[in-house]
Amino acid sequence: MLPEELKGTRMSTAQNAIERFSRYQRQLVGDAQSAHCAVRDVLDRIGDKWSMLMIMELATRSQRFSALHRAIPDISKRMLTQTLRDLERDGLVTRHVFPTKPPSVEYRLAPLGQSLLDPMAALIDWADRRYSDIHAARVRFDGAHGDVPR
Amino acid sequence: MLPEELKGTRMSTAQNAIERFSRYQRQLVGDAQSAHCAVRDVLDRIGDKWSMLMIMELATRSQRFSALHRAIPDISKRMLTQTLRDLERDGLVTRHVFPTKPPSVEYRLAPLGQSLLDPMAALIDWADRRYSDIHAARVRFDGAHGDVPR
DNA sequence: CAGTATCCTTAGAGATACTG
């Protein structure tokens, strides 16, 4: 499902992106902080080690803290909490506390988070299809530039 | 322009992504190194501080080292070199040396890099359209959870 | 011009132990 203003035009999505990006870049250069660059903001959110993993995990089903931890065993409780808080703060995930005797907390993907699934899908698909090319390029590069120590 | 196999189906792109991701995740959990997770690999490449910026800059036009540095003034030469090397290694960018008296080197987006533009466009568009929602969510969150220290 | 080399400072993240 492509965004409406892109559907409306006959331009390719990529061309659109380039032009849109030019705007961001001008903002960026003008702004020493680069604080208001929306693209950077998004990458900072999903570009970290666990956020995208978490979003995809919650996309399959809403889950409680411990279930998430079982689903992603190699994350520490510290990072699990922190990532969930960040996602909650940005409105991508909602947190629901059930006041049972041992407390239980369920995390759900908010509508805003769900709207991220399509763009992320495009990226995942690219990764899936181009991974072998990337790997081949790496082997070629490493072969050409003798990184062989020893 | 969506990938062909997604066009072919009537499933939503996001649903596809979820299922595809489930596969990755199983690989991930099974593999202690998580080395062969294509999604992580992509995020590691474009999720860093400068790669996406560089790709977009080279998408508008092929450029020489110094031109890139002028276009993105707040990057250090060290990181400019390193980011370009990484992108070159992965086959996203090609490097062309012209043996002039002071050497000149031009960087171009390789076909593989160009194929990344569409998925990235989807992400940029999302960021553009949802940024205000995210910002609002943050303000709300920060207001509710008194982060106000004094 | 297009880089290297070196030093140095932080932010990201793991490990562990404790708590309402």
Place this chain on the structure above:
DNA sequence: CAGTATCTCTAAGGATACTG
């Protein structure tokens, strides 16, 4: 169960100076 609180380590990245 669902977290906090510390402590620690590493790697990303900035600053600066030098070079073919």
